[in-house]
Amino acid sequence: MATHLVCGKLRLSLERPLLMGIVNVTPDSFSDGGRHFDPAQAVAHARRLVEEGADILDIGGESSRPGAQSVSIEEELRRVLPVFEALAGDGIPLSVDTLKPEVMRRAVAAGASIINDIAALQAPGALEAAAASDAAVCLMHMQGEPGTMQADPQYRDVVAEVRDFLARRVATAQAAGIATERIIVDPGFGFGKRLAHNLALLRELAQFAGLGACVLAGLSRKSMLGEITGRKVGLRETASVAAALLAARNGARILRVHDVAATRDALAVWSAVEGAE
Ligand code: 7PM
Numbered sequence: 001m002a003t004h005l006v007c008g009k010l011r012l013s014l015e016r017p018l019l020m021g022i023v024n025v026t027p028d029s030f031s032d033g034g035r036h037f038d039p040a041q042a043v044a045h046a047r048r049l050v051e052e053g054a055d056i057l058d059i060g061g062e063s064s065r066p067g068a069q070s071v072s073i074e075e076e077l078r079r080v081l082p083v084f085e086a087l088a089g090d091g092i093p094l095s096v097d098t099l100k101p102e103v104m105r106r107a108v109a110a111g112a113s114i115i116n117d118i119a120a121l122q123a124p125g126a127l128e129a130a131a132a133s134d135a136a137v138c139l140m141h142m143q144g145e146p147g148t149m150q151a152d153p154q155y156r157d158v159v160a161e162v163r164d165f166l167a168r169r170v171a172t173a174q175a176a177g178i179a180t181e182r183i184i185v186d187p188g189f190g191f192g193k194r195l196a197h198n199l200a201l202l203r204e205l206a207q208f209a210g211l212g213a214c215v216l217a218g219l220s221r222k223s224m225l226g227e228i229t230g231r232k233v234g235l236r237e238t239a240s241v242a243a244a245l246l247a248a249r250n251g252a253r254i255l256r257v258h259d260v261a262a263t264r265d266a267l268a269v270w271s272a273v274e275g276a277e
Pocket of ligand 1: 022063097116117118138140186188189216217218219220221222256
């Protein structure tokens with residue numbers, strides 16, 4: 001298990017879990033209802049997340065919502081570049097949530113030091129774009145494609161299949177020259193998975209630390225939490241905090257969350273209890 005994450009010029013300690021605050025710059029993002037489409041509003045939201053205790057900001061201009069329209073390179077750049085440019089001087093590590101090599105390059109040039117790719121750098125040119133940068137990369141597992149992935153997800157052994165996929169993507173990234181300290185792995189909760197699959201992955205998350213890379217978990221406000229609690233997306237904060245804490249206990253070192261302040265409090269309680277051992 002990695003002790004540090006190298007992203008650009010920075011070396012982040014993974015001794016305690018890091019909070020990655022979500023900044024959507026999309027008009028159709030399911031949790032924020034498009035409130036942060038305006039770059040200025042996205043920047044203000046981002047700074048609020050930093051005040052709440054975010055260690056990293058994840059900025060995305062294309063919704064991966066099932067059925068969401070894909071966005072052109074020009075439109076995605078128009079959404080996210082002003083946000084990177086505004087935040088680059090703030091001294092907080094910035095992540096770009098994109099599938100597109102051109103967006104990766106331009107975001108890194110504008111200050112991104114993490115590339116968060118839900119397709120694990122499988123798009124043509126994505127691996128090369130990431131390798132040519134000094135950014136860290138998040139390799140996420142997804143079965144199928146965002147438009148149809150929830151239709152009928154099937155696994156023989158979800159934990160083994162996701163782990164083997166991530167092991168192959170880590171090996172591919174390493175072979176392209178990306179050092180292990182720059183690699184993050186993510187089982188991709190909700191991406192082509194039923195509730196039972198998501199629960200198995202959360203239960204067995206510690207296995208992913210065995211891949212040698214830093215583990216990221218993104219559970220915040222997801223439909224699996226709606227299935228468990230019966231709550232709509234806007235009322236899933238408590239469930240999200242519980243899920244984040246369980247992920248951290250099972251070895252996640254980056255927690256991708258909307259509700260930074262609440263998650264931070266939960267981690268503080270955990271850390272106080274552990275510290276008293
Ligand atoms: C609709 C459906 C809107 C799903 C947004 C989502 C992850 C991610 C997302 C994750 C990593 C959400 C997702 N989820 N990147 N991007 N890991 N690395 O709920 O779990 O935020 S988008």
